[in-house]
Amino acid sequence: MLHLKPGIFTLPTELLYHIVDELTTTELKNLRFACSQLNNTLESLLFSQITLDTNHPQMVQDLALNHTRIGNYVRCLHIPSLALETDTERVFTRHLVPALSSLKSLTSINWTVTETDSHWAIEQVITHLSPLPTLFNLNLYLKGLWIQPIPLPFHRICQFKHLRSCAIQVDDNRLLLLIAEGLFDANKFHIESLKLDGGFDSFTDPERYMTNDTDLAMLFNSTNDKFCNLGLGCVHPMPMAPRLKELSLSQFPLRHSPSILSQLGSLKALHLDRCIPYDFWKMCVEAGIQLMEITVDHVDESFLDYLESYQGLERITVAFNGIQIRGSVHELNAERFWGTCVPRHSRTIREVSVQPKNKGRWCFSNENVESFRMCGLVEELAVGIDVDEKDDIILLLQVADSYKKLKSLTVLLKGRGLPWDFIRCEQARTEFHGAIANHRHWNHSAYEVTVLTRSEQNRRASFRRSSVVKC
Template sequence: MLELLSLPPEILEKITEYLGGAHKKVVRRVCRQLNEIVEHQLFSNIVLKYSNYQPDLICEQLEALASRTTTARLHARSLEIRGFSPDAHLGARSRSRSVERNRNSRSRSRGPLAETHSTNKGILAHLGQAICSLRKVREVWWHVGQNDPEWAQIVVMDSLTSLPFLEELKISLGGGSASAVKLEQLTGLRKITITGSAIDYRRDVVHGLRTLISNSPSLTHLDVGCNYRSDDSQISTLHDLLGAVPSETPLKLSHLTLRGWCVRLDEETLPHLRSLESLSLSSNIDWQALSHLDLDEASRDALLERTGNWCSSSAEIWDTLREERIRLKEICTDEVNDALLEYLASYSRLERLTLSSATADTASKSDALAIKFYREVLPSHAESLVSLDVSPVYEGKWCFGKHNASSLLQCVRLANLKIHINSEEIDRDRKQDAVWNLLEVAEDLPNLSQLSIHSADSESNRGGRSGGNPSIGHIYRVNKEISQSVTTFGPMEPVGISKIITTPAREYVARSDDEAGAGLWYRSSMSQGSHLDL
């Protein structure tokens, strides 16, 4: 033990990082030196949440922090705040049942939090002081529960303003009211992430976020989106977010993620994007989408007047990025078109690419885009790409096959690959199986550690009803075929095999299997493990 304690603190910290939580608690009791090292690891992240199973725990935790009787507050660098309603962590079905229970029920789940609830009183008494005690926190992840009382939002917001080193804020909105989430109270953030939805998203979130952004001159990461809109009047624009930033001191955004927004790159927004390295755009709203909204004429005219001038099509966005020579290292988009491919072909050194809906209006157009991508675009980034995710809606040339195998083999730095398979190219009997061919390609990629193989819908189902039985049946059948192909691939030599193969059904790793024969075979990484009953 004495020899261990003679090691430099940095090495001791690395060693103790491999210990589980239970073992770290034991090590804390050995001596003061180890206690200080392990204590920092145990309490670097503090989680404040209500538990239906231990309803008094949150009050005890808050009281200890508020009274400064625990040293955990000295080590906390990140803080996670979850819902404060007793039903916040139950599923919808359980919540409805708890509300229906008799008031004399002994269950700890009592429906929405009432002002007179004993736990409520404890939280109210100590929540603000507890958060304020975490003076060294730099990152906060706040889950705003659907049933959280307004006073809880007010207390949390007021307390966050007292954290002197806060630089990253993640807020997950649960779909309820966010009227007390006053983002404009905060300043000086470097990273902002807002997910989920609120009853009046534009009024309660966008307006405050606009002020927060303008008061955060060092902001580099901005991730905002709304999972759904209860009212089309909630649509907002990138100009709404950046419009209050002083033009003489533009932001230096390096990461931007927008979901369901109107986006236009012009003289007002471009100055903030000159340093952009990562861009994620999904559900982009353009002029055409606005004009087809199910609104009465007056509402549509009002919406077009407010947002129409600040909406560009996806093609216009990529054209502008190409013309302005803003060369991204990471791209995620759900719309593929000629403009995107021309932009990608205009430079090299892309590192991460996600095409979450690689398709087009017709099969022929989709195939033409895919051939252009694999033959003309992908080779330009083969030496730098470390992650590639190509997820088409329908089968076709975006899927793996002989037409793109050679292009994929050029991506020697690729560590993560997700690609789909055409069902008609799975033929184990004739030993012309696309899954086997893909696994052979994976063996030849020296840095590949994760390969995800998925199915796409049949092209014959294009234009059919979403989620219809033909689509579900087709995808289920192909997923089963993919899994069978993975488990029959081999045998492999036990040299350099460290890849994880993921399918919609299971995750596989290379293992010996006496029943299958010598060598290694891909077998489930879970002892009982299936996400999909095949």
């Protein structure tokens, strides 16, 4: 048995937790059995996150029979499946309710639901976990296409009434409003972060999204009669000012609506992915909404008007993955973005990430370098570089050196477009790495530099989209 010097236990608890939090699960298990003095601390960390599903009935049984102290430690619960298997159904149905009841300090649920899941098990999760006053975060993923548009147990979804953060992702867009309405209405006066993914199928069917039934206004208009008039214990709180600070939307049409404005008074961060903007930005200008953090994949004149309407933006990400506009307009928008919009926020902006599809005026160049020089507080910077403009990388490094607080610089290599980019980007990366190494050798820069080719950028973007819901 390993014995540690007493000095380690004189460290502040927060620091001790931070040290062991750097260990992998396997390392935690090994150290827990090797060092009796650290056992209690490590045990609480090891079991702060657990997985509960029908494929692992032993965990359910241990929780139910109180064989361990696991129930006291669990903060994040991951539920990947509630489909009852023949060989585990008896154990699972016998022990699920007492197992759920043992989770007294749960703060977060990461839950994947499919149509094959047991409706009984779904209802038990809702019934026994929703009353917990410590449960502040719910990440819900409804996976696959559902034959039944209304999964019956989710009529009780509004019983989760203490949420401060909620993420809902669906593959079947008929389900989004059905679930989101109940959760949002029950929590709208204290929820601070809301993420919704799956409003419509794709941009390939314009008639579908023009007449889409998952408009954001419908969510905020809802009084949740579908759920809370069923005698399920959903009591509306007294009217209060909305507290929604962060809103993330994927595949949503955004139209002007008084009901939307009524919920965005405290909004500070907005993340849009494959959304139809309509007149949304004009509405934000008229309402005086001043965001501190923005992520978009589509830039039009109304968005640029919005950026020019105020000062105080701290973080902006532009990743062109959504609706595309004509090339000439696209380039003119780039000139305006770098020429007037970014300087408008130069005194506050700390993170800038602009990810063009191909080379052009959205990339860093000598034409927009002055706008970058004005932003002296930048801590993280990601910009495109024309693969044929080697001098631009030196110019970018000179600008980066002037940022006293810069932590990371990401260079996105951009060419004419597929299929030429892959080979040329690989060649350019070798050239740029040499230029970067030489520059940093003489200037002793402390910030991290990463150079990404198109294929690497695509992999990162794909990973981000697949990680919308996580614990």
